[in-house]
Amino acid sequence: MLSKSSLSLWLSCLYLYQPLLFAQQTLPKWEFGLGPSLVSYPDYPGSKEKNDLLLPFPYFTYRSKDLTIDQREVKKPLYELGPLELDLSLSISVPVSSKDNQARNGMEDLDGSVGLGPVFKYTLYRKHISELKLELPIRAILATDFRSIHQEGWVTSPGIYYYYRRNLGNHQRIKATFGTSADFATAQYNDYFYGVNPTEATATRPAYQATGGFANMSYSASINWHIGQFWIGGFYRQRDLKQAVTAASPLVETTRGETYGLVFTWNFLTSDETVDTLE
Template sequence: MMIKVAFICFLWALLATIVMAKEEQTLPKWEFGLGPSLLSYPDYPGSKEQNNLILPFPYITYRSPSFTINQREIKKPLYTYRNVELDLSLSGTVPVSSKDNAAREGMEDLDASAGIGPVIKVGLYQNELNQVKLEWPVRWILATDFRSVHEEGFVTSPGLYYYYRQNFTHKQRIKITLQINANFATAKKNNYFYGVKPSEANATRPAYRPTGGFSGMLYGMSLNWHIGDYWVGAFYRLRDLSNTVFENSPLIETTQSETFGMTVTWNFYTSNETVQGLE
Protein backbone atom coordinates (compact mmCIF):
# COMPACT_ATOMS: atom_id res chain seq x y z
CA MET A 1 0.00 0.00 0.00
CA MET A 2 2.78 2.45 0.94
CA ILE A 3 4.57 1.68 -2.35
CA LYS A 4 1.43 2.57 -4.30
CA VAL A 5 0.97 5.84 -2.37
CA ALA A 6 4.64 6.76 -2.90
CA PHE A 7 4.37 6.00 -6.64
CA ILE A 8 1.25 8.18 -7.01
CA CYS A 9 2.94 11.03 -5.11
CA PHE A 10 5.95 10.70 -7.42
CA LEU A 11 3.74 11.00 -10.51
CA TRP A 12 2.03 14.09 -9.06
CA ALA A 13 5.43 15.66 -8.35
CA LEU A 14 6.56 14.86 -11.90
CA LEU A 15 3.47 16.44 -13.41
CA ALA A 16 3.94 19.51 -11.22
CA THR A 17 7.28 20.24 -12.91
CA ILE A 18 5.59 20.82 -16.29
CA VAL A 19 5.98 24.46 -17.37
CA MET A 20 2.51 25.94 -17.83
CA ALA A 21 1.58 29.01 -19.88
CA LYS A 22 -0.59 31.02 -17.52
CA GLU A 23 -3.41 33.36 -18.48
CA GLU A 24 -5.36 35.60 -16.11
CA GLN A 25 -8.70 37.41 -15.95
CA THR A 26 -9.40 41.09 -15.29
CA LEU A 27 -11.68 41.07 -12.23
CA PRO A 28 -13.25 43.70 -9.93
CA LYS A 29 -11.31 44.17 -6.70
CA TRP A 30 -14.53 44.39 -4.62
CA GLU A 31 -18.02 42.95 -5.15
CA PHE A 32 -20.98 43.08 -2.75
CA GLY A 33 -24.43 41.54 -3.16
CA LEU A 34 -27.36 39.91 -1.39
CA GLY A 35 -29.96 37.28 -2.29
CA PRO A 36 -31.83 34.14 -1.24
CA SER A 37 -30.06 30.80 -0.81
CA LEU A 38 -31.44 27.25 -0.70
CA LEU A 39 -29.39 24.64 1.16
CA SER A 40 -30.03 20.91 1.69
CA TYR A 41 -27.72 18.76 3.83
CA PRO A 42 -27.84 15.59 6.00
CA ASP A 43 -27.47 15.70 9.79
CA TYR A 44 -24.13 13.96 9.24
CA PRO A 45 -22.69 11.85 6.39
CA GLY A 46 -24.53 8.53 6.54
CA SER A 47 -27.73 9.92 8.08
CA LYS A 48 -31.05 9.75 6.24
CA GLU A 49 -32.26 12.86 8.07
CA GLN A 50 -32.07 15.71 5.50
CA ASN A 51 -32.36 19.41 6.39
CA ASN A 52 -33.66 22.04 3.97
CA LEU A 53 -33.10 25.73 4.63
CA ILE A 54 -33.81 29.02 2.86
CA LEU A 55 -31.46 31.75 4.07
CA PRO A 56 -30.32 35.23 3.03
CA PHE A 57 -26.87 35.02 1.46
CA PRO A 58 -24.38 37.92 1.47
CA TYR A 59 -22.13 37.93 -1.59
CA ILE A 60 -18.77 39.37 -0.53
CA THR A 61 -15.68 39.18 -2.73
CA TYR A 62 -12.34 40.90 -2.27
CA ARG A 63 -9.33 40.24 -4.47
CA SER A 64 -5.72 41.33 -4.08
CA PRO A 65 -2.36 39.71 -4.90
CA SER A 66 -1.86 38.69 -1.24
CA PHE A 67 -5.39 38.20 0.15
CA THR A 68 -8.70 36.94 -1.26
CA ILE A 69 -12.23 36.49 0.09
CA ASN A 70 -14.73 34.53 -2.00
CA GLN A 71 -17.66 32.12 -1.60
CA ARG A 72 -15.38 29.12 -1.06
CA GLU A 73 -12.62 30.41 1.18
CA ILE A 74 -10.65 33.18 2.82
CA LYS A 75 -7.26 32.84 1.20
CA LYS A 76 -3.91 34.26 2.27
CA PRO A 77 -1.09 32.11 0.95
CA LEU A 78 1.57 31.32 3.55
CA TYR A 79 4.11 30.36 0.90
CA THR A 80 4.24 30.17 -2.90
CA TYR A 81 6.85 28.81 -5.29
CA ARG A 82 6.12 28.52 -8.99
CA ASN A 83 2.94 26.38 -9.16
CA VAL A 84 3.03 25.24 -5.51
CA GLU A 85 1.12 27.09 -2.79
CA LEU A 86 0.89 26.54 0.97
CA ASP A 87 -2.27 27.97 2.51
CA LEU A 88 -4.53 27.74 5.55
CA SER A 89 -7.55 25.41 5.27
CA LEU A 90 -10.85 25.73 7.17
CA SER A 91 -13.95 23.53 7.35
CA GLY A 92 -16.98 23.20 9.61
CA THR A 93 -20.08 21.20 10.57
CA VAL A 94 -23.35 22.30 12.15
CA PRO A 95 -24.56 20.89 15.52
CA VAL A 96 -26.94 17.91 15.53
CA SER A 97 -29.57 17.44 18.24
CA SER A 98 -29.83 13.71 18.92
CA LYS A 99 -33.46 14.01 20.02
CA ASP A 100 -34.30 15.10 16.45
CA ASN A 101 -32.39 12.23 14.81
CA ALA A 102 -33.92 8.74 14.98
CA ALA A 103 -30.62 6.86 14.71
CA ARG A 104 -29.03 8.92 17.52
CA GLU A 105 -32.01 9.09 19.89
CA GLY A 106 -30.79 8.90 23.47
CA MET A 107 -27.16 9.66 22.54
CA GLU A 108 -25.12 12.78 23.22
CA ASP A 109 -25.61 15.64 20.76
CA LEU A 110 -23.03 16.33 18.06
CA ASP A 111 -21.54 19.76 18.69
CA ALA A 112 -20.67 22.25 16.00
CA SER A 113 -17.14 21.64 14.80
CA ALA A 114 -14.42 23.49 12.94
CA GLY A 115 -11.38 22.09 11.17
CA ILE A 116 -8.23 24.12 10.71
CA GLY A 117 -4.83 23.29 9.28
CA PRO A 118 -2.47 23.65 6.32
CA VAL A 119 -3.30 22.82 2.72
CA ILE A 120 -0.84 22.36 -0.10
CA LYS A 121 -2.04 23.20 -3.62
CA VAL A 122 -0.10 22.08 -6.67
CA GLY A 123 -0.93 23.22 -10.19
CA LEU A 124 -0.72 20.16 -12.40
CA TYR A 125 -1.95 21.64 -15.68
CA GLN A 126 -3.19 24.93 -17.11
CA ASN A 127 -4.59 25.65 -20.56
CA GLU A 128 -5.59 29.30 -20.95
CA LEU A 129 -8.07 29.86 -18.06
CA ASN A 130 -8.61 26.18 -17.28
CA GLN A 131 -6.69 24.38 -14.54
CA VAL A 132 -6.16 21.02 -12.86
CA LYS A 133 -4.92 21.18 -9.27
CA LEU A 134 -4.00 18.79 -6.50
CA GLU A 135 -5.19 20.09 -3.12
CA TRP A 136 -4.19 18.24 0.05
CA PRO A 137 -5.45 19.68 3.37
CA VAL A 138 -4.79 18.32 6.87
CA ARG A 139 -7.18 19.69 9.50
CA TRP A 140 -7.33 19.54 13.29
CA ILE A 141 -10.96 19.16 14.43
CA LEU A 142 -12.31 21.22 17.34
CA ALA A 143 -15.91 20.83 18.51
CA THR A 144 -17.86 23.13 20.81
CA ASP A 145 -21.24 23.46 22.49
CA PHE A 146 -20.38 27.18 22.95
CA ARG A 147 -19.61 26.54 26.62
CA SER A 148 -16.47 24.45 26.18
CA VAL A 149 -14.18 23.24 23.39
CA HIS A 150 -12.96 19.67 22.86
CA GLU A 151 -10.50 18.23 20.35
CA GLU A 152 -11.76 15.43 18.06
CA GLY A 153 -8.77 14.24 16.05
CA PHE A 154 -7.56 14.95 12.53
CA VAL A 155 -8.82 14.59 8.96
CA THR A 156 -7.18 14.80 5.55
CA SER A 157 -8.76 14.79 2.10
CA PRO A 158 -6.36 14.84 -0.86
CA GLY A 159 -8.23 15.66 -4.02
CA LEU A 160 -8.08 16.64 -7.68
CA TYR A 161 -9.90 19.79 -8.86
CA TYR A 162 -10.70 20.82 -12.42
CA TYR A 163 -11.55 24.50 -12.99
CA TYR A 164 -13.24 25.53 -16.24
CA ARG A 165 -13.49 29.31 -16.81
CA GLN A 166 -14.93 31.32 -19.67
CA ASN A 167 -15.34 35.07 -20.22
CA PHE A 168 -18.27 35.96 -22.49
CA THR A 169 -18.55 39.76 -22.13
CA HIS A 170 -17.21 42.41 -19.75
CA LYS A 171 -19.90 41.58 -17.18
CA GLN A 172 -20.57 37.93 -17.94
CA ARG A 173 -18.24 35.11 -16.93
CA ILE A 174 -18.64 31.54 -15.76
CA LYS A 175 -16.61 29.10 -13.68
CA ILE A 176 -17.37 25.38 -13.29
CA THR A 177 -15.48 23.27 -10.75
CA LEU A 178 -15.30 19.47 -10.63
CA GLN A 179 -13.65 17.69 -7.71
CA ILE A 180 -12.89 14.23 -6.36
CA ASN A 181 -11.48 13.69 -2.86
CA ALA A 182 -10.43 10.65 -0.85
CA ASN A 183 -11.13 11.24 2.84
CA PHE A 184 -9.22 9.84 5.83
CA ALA A 185 -9.67 10.45 9.56
CA THR A 186 -8.20 9.40 12.88
CA ALA A 187 -10.01 6.94 15.17
CA LYS A 188 -11.00 9.78 17.51
CA LYS A 189 -12.73 11.72 14.73
CA ASN A 190 -14.54 8.62 13.41
CA ASN A 191 -15.58 7.60 16.90
CA TYR A 192 -17.05 11.05 17.60
CA PHE A 193 -19.42 10.78 14.65
CA TYR A 194 -20.00 7.02 14.34
CA GLY A 195 -19.10 5.43 17.67
CA VAL A 196 -21.71 4.11 20.13
CA LYS A 197 -20.78 3.92 23.82
CA PRO A 198 -21.92 0.83 25.79
CA SER A 199 -24.16 3.16 27.82
CA GLU A 200 -25.86 4.34 24.58
CA ALA A 201 -26.42 0.87 23.14
CA ASN A 202 -29.90 -0.66 22.84
CA ALA A 203 -31.61 -3.57 21.07
CA THR A 204 -31.24 -1.97 17.61
CA ARG A 205 -28.04 -0.01 18.22
CA PRO A 206 -25.14 -2.14 19.52
CA ALA A 207 -22.01 -0.63 21.02
CA TYR A 208 -19.49 0.24 18.33
CA ARG A 209 -16.05 1.86 18.14
CA PRO A 210 -14.46 2.45 14.72
CA THR A 211 -10.77 2.64 13.90
CA GLY A 212 -8.98 5.35 11.99
CA GLY A 213 -8.51 5.18 8.25
CA PHE A 214 -10.47 5.55 5.01
CA SER A 215 -13.64 7.58 5.55
CA GLY A 216 -15.15 7.84 2.09
CA MET A 217 -14.99 9.47 -1.31
CA LEU A 218 -16.35 12.91 -2.14
CA TYR A 219 -17.53 13.85 -5.64
CA GLY A 220 -18.55 17.43 -6.27
CA MET A 221 -19.37 20.09 -8.83
CA SER A 222 -20.11 23.78 -8.53
CA LEU A 223 -21.23 26.69 -10.70
CA ASN A 224 -20.13 30.32 -10.37
CA TRP A 225 -21.91 32.46 -12.98
CA HIS A 226 -21.88 36.26 -13.26
CA ILE A 227 -24.62 37.73 -15.47
CA GLY A 228 -24.57 41.54 -15.45
CA ASP A 229 -25.30 42.66 -11.90
CA TYR A 230 -26.45 39.18 -10.83
CA TRP A 231 -24.57 36.15 -9.57
CA VAL A 232 -25.81 32.55 -9.69
CA GLY A 233 -24.03 30.01 -7.49
CA ALA A 234 -24.87 26.32 -7.20
CA PHE A 235 -23.14 23.21 -5.92
CA TYR A 236 -23.70 19.47 -5.49
CA ARG A 237 -21.62 17.05 -3.39
CA LEU A 238 -22.02 13.30 -3.08
CA ARG A 239 -20.30 11.58 -0.18
CA ASP A 240 -19.82 7.83 -0.77
CA LEU A 241 -19.19 5.93 2.47
CA SER A 242 -18.81 2.49 0.88
CA ASN A 243 -15.87 0.46 2.24
CA THR A 244 -15.11 2.98 4.98
CA VAL A 245 -13.65 1.83 8.31
CA PHE A 246 -16.98 2.75 9.98
CA GLU A 247 -19.35 1.34 7.33
CA ASN A 248 -20.72 -1.18 9.87
CA SER A 249 -21.62 1.48 12.43
CA PRO A 250 -25.29 1.29 13.48
CA LEU A 251 -25.40 5.06 12.86
CA ILE A 252 -24.81 4.57 9.10
CA GLU A 253 -28.28 4.52 7.52
CA THR A 254 -27.06 5.08 3.96
CA THR A 255 -23.69 5.04 2.23
CA GLN A 256 -24.73 7.86 -0.14
CA SER A 257 -25.06 11.35 1.37
CA GLU A 258 -25.99 14.39 -0.72
CA THR A 259 -25.44 18.07 -0.01
CA PHE A 260 -26.54 20.72 -2.50
CA GLY A 261 -27.54 24.34 -2.72
CA MET A 262 -28.29 27.29 -4.98
CA THR A 263 -28.05 31.06 -4.57
CA VAL A 264 -29.03 34.07 -6.69
CA THR A 265 -27.75 37.49 -5.61
CA TRP A 266 -28.09 41.03 -6.86
CA ASN A 267 -24.59 42.54 -6.76
CA PHE A 268 -25.37 46.17 -5.99
CA TYR A 269 -21.73 47.27 -5.73
CA THR A 270 -18.82 46.44 -8.00
CA SER A 271 -15.60 48.42 -7.72
CA ASN A 272 -14.13 50.20 -10.72
CA GLU A 273 -10.68 49.15 -9.53
CA THR A 274 -9.61 45.82 -11.06
CA VAL A 275 -6.97 43.17 -10.44
CA GLN A 276 -5.40 40.46 -12.54
CA GLY A 277 -6.09 36.91 -11.38
CA LEU A 278 -8.43 33.96 -11.73
CA GLU A 279 -12.05 33.68 -10.52
Protein backbone atom coordinates in the same frame (compact mmCIF):
# COMPACT_ATOMS: atom_id res chain seq x y z
CA MET B 1 24.23 19.33 -5.94
CA LEU B 2 22.65 20.24 -9.28
CA SER B 3 24.82 20.00 -12.37
CA LYS B 4 24.87 22.88 -14.85
CA SER B 5 22.72 20.88 -17.29
CA SER B 6 20.16 19.99 -14.58
CA LEU B 7 20.01 23.61 -13.42
CA SER B 8 19.54 24.80 -17.00
CA LEU B 9 16.70 22.32 -17.50
CA TRP B 10 15.00 23.42 -14.27
CA LEU B 11 15.24 27.12 -15.19
CA SER B 12 13.93 26.36 -18.68
CA CYS B 13 10.91 24.59 -17.21
CA LEU B 14 10.16 27.56 -14.98
CA TYR B 15 10.55 29.90 -17.95
CA LEU B 16 8.16 27.86 -20.07
CA TYR B 17 5.68 27.75 -17.20
CA GLN B 18 5.83 31.52 -16.66
CA PRO B 19 3.33 32.65 -19.35
CA LEU B 20 0.77 30.19 -18.00
CA LEU B 21 1.36 31.21 -14.39
CA PHE B 22 0.32 34.81 -14.90
CA ALA B 23 -2.83 34.21 -16.96
CA GLN B 24 -5.30 35.95 -14.64
CA GLN B 25 -8.57 37.89 -14.52
CA THR B 26 -9.14 41.50 -13.53
CA LEU B 27 -11.82 41.36 -10.80
CA PRO B 28 -13.25 43.67 -8.13
CA LYS B 29 -11.28 43.53 -4.88
CA TRP B 30 -14.46 42.84 -2.95
CA GLU B 31 -18.16 42.23 -3.61
CA PHE B 32 -21.17 42.06 -1.31
CA GLY B 33 -24.71 40.94 -2.10
CA LEU B 34 -27.81 39.19 -0.79
CA GLY B 35 -30.36 36.76 -2.16
CA PRO B 36 -32.34 33.56 -1.57
CA SER B 37 -30.76 30.11 -1.35
CA LEU B 38 -32.11 26.57 -1.33
CA VAL B 39 -29.88 23.93 0.26
CA SER B 40 -30.36 20.25 1.06
CA TYR B 41 -27.95 18.27 3.23
CA PRO B 42 -27.94 15.21 5.54
CA ASP B 43 -27.54 15.67 9.31
CA TYR B 44 -24.11 14.04 8.94
CA PRO B 45 -22.48 11.75 6.33
CA GLY B 46 -24.31 8.42 6.59
CA SER B 47 -27.54 9.84 8.04
CA LYS B 48 -30.84 9.25 6.22
CA GLU B 49 -32.37 12.35 7.74
CA LYS B 50 -32.01 15.47 5.62
CA ASN B 51 -32.53 19.18 5.97
CA ASP B 52 -34.16 21.18 3.16
CA LEU B 53 -33.85 24.87 3.87
CA LEU B 54 -34.80 28.10 2.11
CA LEU B 55 -32.59 30.81 3.57
CA PRO B 56 -31.30 34.30 2.82
CA PHE B 57 -27.72 34.06 1.56
CA PRO B 58 -25.14 36.80 2.10
CA TYR B 59 -22.65 36.83 -0.79
CA PHE B 60 -19.22 38.13 0.17
CA THR B 61 -15.97 37.83 -1.75
CA TYR B 62 -12.65 39.44 -0.90
CA ARG B 63 -9.60 39.13 -3.14
CA SER B 64 -6.05 40.22 -2.42
CA LYS B 65 -2.51 38.96 -2.75
CA ASP B 66 -2.42 37.87 0.90
CA LEU B 67 -5.99 36.66 1.54
CA THR B 68 -8.95 35.38 -0.47
CA ILE B 69 -12.44 34.75 0.91
CA ASP B 70 -15.09 33.18 -1.32
CA GLN B 71 -18.06 30.81 -1.14
CA ARG B 72 -15.82 27.72 -1.17
CA GLU B 73 -13.08 28.54 1.31
CA VAL B 74 -10.81 31.02 3.03
CA LYS B 75 -7.34 30.96 1.49
CA LYS B 76 -4.17 32.56 2.72
CA PRO B 77 -1.24 31.93 0.35
CA LEU B 78 1.86 30.92 2.31
CA TYR B 79 4.26 29.80 -0.42
CA GLU B 80 4.32 29.52 -4.20
CA LEU B 81 6.98 28.21 -6.58
CA GLY B 82 5.99 27.47 -10.15
CA PRO B 83 3.17 24.89 -10.08
CA LEU B 84 3.48 24.28 -6.32
CA GLU B 85 1.37 26.21 -3.79
CA LEU B 86 0.97 26.11 -0.02
CA ASP B 87 -2.15 27.81 1.36
CA LEU B 88 -4.04 28.05 4.64
CA SER B 89 -7.53 26.59 4.32
CA LEU B 90 -10.74 26.60 6.37
CA SER B 91 -13.83 24.36 6.38
CA ILE B 92 -17.06 24.50 8.42
CA SER B 93 -19.70 21.93 9.45
CA VAL B 94 -23.09 22.66 11.03
CA PRO B 95 -24.24 21.35 14.46
CA VAL B 96 -26.69 18.44 14.82
CA SER B 97 -29.29 18.22 17.54
CA SER B 98 -29.51 14.54 18.51
CA LYS B 99 -33.11 14.86 19.73
CA ASP B 100 -34.09 15.73 16.14
CA ASN B 101 -32.26 12.73 14.65
CA GLN B 102 -33.80 9.29 15.17
CA ALA B 103 -30.53 7.34 14.93
CA ARG B 104 -28.83 9.63 17.49
CA ASN B 105 -31.80 10.15 19.80
CA GLY B 106 -30.58 10.06 23.41
CA MET B 107 -26.95 10.73 22.48
CA GLU B 108 -24.93 13.91 22.89
CA ASP B 109 -25.38 16.58 20.23
CA LEU B 110 -22.80 17.08 17.50
CA ASP B 111 -21.35 20.55 17.86
CA GLY B 112 -20.60 22.77 14.91
CA SER B 113 -16.98 22.48 13.87
CA VAL B 114 -14.22 24.31 12.03
CA GLY B 115 -11.41 22.61 10.14
CA LEU B 116 -8.19 24.59 9.91
CA GLY B 117 -4.84 23.70 8.40
CA PRO B 118 -2.54 23.84 5.38
CA VAL B 119 -3.48 22.75 1.86
CA PHE B 120 -0.82 21.70 -0.63
CA LYS B 121 -1.66 22.25 -4.30
CA TYR B 122 0.14 21.22 -7.47
CA THR B 123 -0.96 22.43 -10.89
CA LEU B 124 -0.91 19.58 -13.38
CA TYR B 125 -2.24 21.56 -16.33
CA ARG B 126 -3.17 25.15 -17.09
CA LYS B 127 -4.58 26.68 -20.26
CA HIS B 128 -5.43 30.38 -20.22
CA ILE B 129 -7.37 30.73 -16.93
CA SER B 130 -8.54 27.11 -16.55
CA GLU B 131 -6.47 24.61 -14.59
CA LEU B 132 -6.24 21.05 -13.24
CA LYS B 133 -4.85 20.64 -9.73
CA LEU B 134 -3.88 18.01 -7.20
CA GLU B 135 -4.85 19.20 -3.70
CA LEU B 136 -3.97 17.85 -0.26
CA PRO B 137 -5.65 19.64 2.67
CA ILE B 138 -4.75 18.58 6.23
CA ARG B 139 -7.13 20.05 8.81
CA ALA B 140 -7.41 19.95 12.58
CA ILE B 141 -11.08 19.79 13.61
CA LEU B 142 -12.19 22.15 16.38
CA ALA B 143 -15.78 21.72 17.61
CA THR B 144 -17.68 24.17 19.81
CA ASP B 145 -21.05 24.66 21.47
CA PHE B 146 -20.09 28.35 22.02
CA ARG B 147 -19.36 27.58 25.67
CA SER B 148 -16.23 25.52 25.16
CA ILE B 149 -13.94 24.39 22.34
CA HIS B 150 -12.70 20.82 21.95
CA GLN B 151 -10.37 19.26 19.40
CA GLU B 152 -11.87 16.28 17.54
CA GLY B 153 -9.04 14.80 15.53
CA TRP B 154 -7.69 15.37 12.03
CA VAL B 155 -8.99 15.00 8.48
CA THR B 156 -7.18 14.90 5.14
CA SER B 157 -8.79 14.81 1.68
CA PRO B 158 -6.34 14.25 -1.19
CA GLY B 159 -8.12 14.97 -4.44
CA ILE B 160 -7.99 16.22 -8.00
CA TYR B 161 -9.95 19.27 -9.21
CA TYR B 162 -10.58 20.90 -12.57
CA TYR B 163 -11.39 24.62 -12.58
CA TYR B 164 -12.95 25.85 -15.82
CA ARG B 165 -13.07 29.64 -16.14
CA ARG B 166 -14.27 31.80 -19.00
CA ASN B 167 -14.96 35.48 -19.52
CA LEU B 168 -18.11 35.73 -21.65
CA GLY B 169 -18.06 39.48 -22.28
CA ASN B 170 -20.78 42.03 -21.41
CA HIS B 171 -19.75 41.78 -17.72
CA GLN B 172 -20.31 38.03 -17.65
CA ARG B 173 -17.92 35.39 -16.36
CA ILE B 174 -18.37 31.75 -15.46
CA LYS B 175 -16.47 29.25 -13.32
CA ALA B 176 -17.25 25.53 -13.11
CA THR B 177 -15.43 23.19 -10.75
CA PHE B 178 -15.35 19.39 -10.88
CA GLY B 179 -13.54 17.29 -8.30
CA THR B 180 -13.12 13.98 -6.57
CA SER B 181 -11.31 13.22 -3.31
CA ALA B 182 -10.64 10.35 -0.94
CA ASP B 183 -11.25 11.42 2.67
CA PHE B 184 -9.29 9.97 5.60
CA ALA B 185 -9.82 10.71 9.29
CA THR B 186 -8.27 9.85 12.65
CA ALA B 187 -9.99 7.51 15.13
CA GLN B 188 -10.93 10.48 17.32
CA TYR B 189 -12.78 12.21 14.48
CA ASN B 190 -14.56 9.04 13.32
CA ASP B 191 -15.55 8.15 16.88
CA TYR B 192 -16.97 11.65 17.43
CA PHE B 193 -19.40 11.17 14.53
CA TYR B 194 -19.98 7.39 14.55
CA GLY B 195 -19.00 6.05 17.98
CA VAL B 196 -21.66 4.80 20.41
CA ASN B 197 -20.72 4.68 24.10
CA PRO B 198 -22.01 1.70 26.13
CA THR B 199 -24.18 4.11 28.14
CA GLU B 200 -25.82 5.27 24.87
CA ALA B 201 -26.39 1.77 23.46
CA THR B 202 -29.95 0.48 22.90
CA ALA B 203 -31.49 -2.68 21.47
CA THR B 204 -31.27 -1.20 17.97
CA ARG B 205 -28.08 0.81 18.52
CA PRO B 206 -25.26 -1.37 19.84
CA ALA B 207 -22.08 0.09 21.31
CA TYR B 208 -19.47 0.90 18.70
CA GLN B 209 -15.95 2.32 18.79
CA ALA B 210 -14.60 3.72 15.54
CA THR B 211 -11.07 3.40 14.20
CA GLY B 212 -9.08 5.73 12.01
CA GLY B 213 -8.71 5.33 8.25
CA PHE B 214 -10.69 5.73 5.05
CA ALA B 215 -13.83 7.81 5.59
CA ASN B 216 -15.46 8.14 2.16
CA MET B 217 -15.07 9.03 -1.49
CA SER B 218 -16.38 12.44 -2.43
CA TYR B 219 -17.54 13.65 -5.87
CA SER B 220 -18.42 17.30 -6.41
CA ALA B 221 -19.43 19.84 -9.04
CA SER B 222 -20.24 23.53 -8.77
CA ILE B 223 -20.95 26.51 -10.99
CA ASN B 224 -20.52 30.25 -10.42
CA TRP B 225 -22.07 32.54 -13.02
CA HIS B 226 -21.72 36.31 -12.74
CA ILE B 227 -24.08 38.36 -14.90
CA GLY B 228 -23.43 42.04 -14.26
CA GLN B 229 -24.42 42.67 -10.63
CA PHE B 230 -26.10 39.27 -10.29
CA TRP B 231 -24.61 35.93 -9.26
CA ILE B 232 -26.03 32.43 -9.70
CA GLY B 233 -24.32 29.65 -7.80
CA GLY B 234 -25.08 25.95 -7.69
CA PHE B 235 -23.32 22.92 -6.24
CA TYR B 236 -23.69 19.16 -5.85
CA ARG B 237 -21.66 16.79 -3.68
CA GLN B 238 -22.00 13.05 -3.21
CA ARG B 239 -20.25 11.00 -0.52
CA ASP B 240 -19.78 7.25 -0.90
CA LEU B 241 -19.22 5.44 2.44
CA LYS B 242 -19.38 1.83 1.16
CA GLN B 243 -15.70 1.12 1.91
CA ALA B 244 -15.44 3.39 4.96
CA VAL B 245 -13.91 2.00 8.15
CA THR B 246 -17.04 3.23 9.94
CA ALA B 247 -19.51 1.46 7.62
CA ALA B 248 -20.42 -0.99 10.43
CA SER B 249 -21.47 1.80 12.82
CA PRO B 250 -25.19 1.72 13.72
CA LEU B 251 -25.20 5.46 12.98
CA VAL B 252 -24.39 4.84 9.31
CA GLU B 253 -27.89 4.36 7.91
CA THR B 254 -26.92 4.81 4.26
CA THR B 255 -23.64 4.62 2.41
CA ARG B 256 -24.64 7.39 0.01
CA GLY B 257 -25.08 11.01 1.03
CA GLU B 258 -25.98 13.97 -1.17
CA THR B 259 -25.66 17.68 -0.55
CA TYR B 260 -26.78 20.27 -3.09
CA GLY B 261 -27.89 23.85 -3.31
CA LEU B 262 -28.83 26.78 -5.54
CA VAL B 263 -28.23 30.46 -4.79
CA PHE B 264 -29.22 33.70 -6.53
CA THR B 265 -27.87 37.03 -5.27
CA TRP B 266 -27.86 40.68 -6.24
CA ASN B 267 -24.36 42.07 -5.59
CA PHE B 268 -25.28 45.68 -4.95
CA LEU B 269 -21.93 46.69 -3.39
CA THR B 270 -18.74 46.31 -5.43
CA SER B 271 -15.36 47.93 -4.94
CA ASP B 272 -13.98 50.28 -7.57
CA GLU B 273 -10.51 48.88 -6.86
CA THR B 274 -9.63 45.81 -8.91
CA VAL B 275 -7.03 43.04 -8.59
CA ASP B 276 -5.47 40.64 -11.08
CA THR B 277 -6.22 37.18 -9.78
CA LEU B 278 -8.08 33.94 -10.52
CA GLU B 279 -11.62 33.40 -9.24
